[in-house]
Amino acid sequence: MKGIRVRLEQDLKAAAARLRRMDGNVALEEIPGVIGDNSPFADEVDTIQLNEHREIGFATRELLVDRVHRLKTALERLREGQYGTCVECGETIAPARLRVMPEVETCVRCQDRLERYGRQLQTVEAAFGVEDED
Numbered sequence: 566m567k568g569i570r571v572r573l574e575q576d577l578k579a580a581a582a583r584l585r586r587m588d589g590n591v592a593l594e595e596i597p598g599v600i601g602d603n604s605p606f607a608d609e610v611d612t613i614q615l616n617e618h619r620e621i622g623f624a625t626r627e628l629l630v631d632r633v634h635r636l637k638t639a640l641e642r643l644r645e646g647q648y649g650t651c652v653e654c655g656e657t658i659a660p661a662r663l664r665v666m667p668e669v670e671t672c673v674r675c676q677d678r679l680e681r682y683g684r685q686l687q688t689v690e691a692a693f694g695v696e697d698e699d
């Protein structure tokens with residue numbers, strides 16, 4: 566389990582660096598023609614492209630923030646000696662699973678159960694959420 570800390574720290578550093586670059590608005594400068602083009606048609610096209618680009622950027626950013634958060638939690642759990650133990654059932658998480666996703670907090674069985682529970686909730690909400698009043 567010794568290489569895990571290095572792996573987690575590297576992943577955390579890489580994700581944080583990407584996030585910083587995004588926050589620095591470098592993405593805007595990467596689009597050709599946005600700066601220094603005065604033709605109105607070009608502006609219109611650029612605005613559309615820019616908006617699309619931004620939406621993709623926001624989605625990616627959310628994923629990155631999420632990942633940074635999970636990696637930090639994993640490092641904390643490693644310090645506390647909790648790492649590699651499922652937060653749901655307390656069983657040991659399979660090393661193969663940790664190699665693929667070092668930031669996971671649950672074993673395969675609990676992950677599966679949680680996902681199914683989430684889907685059930687959605688189904689219940691869909692069935693009962695529509696007709697509450699009247």
Ligand SMILES: [Zn+2]
Nearest residue numbers: 651654672675
């Ligand atoms: Zn579990």
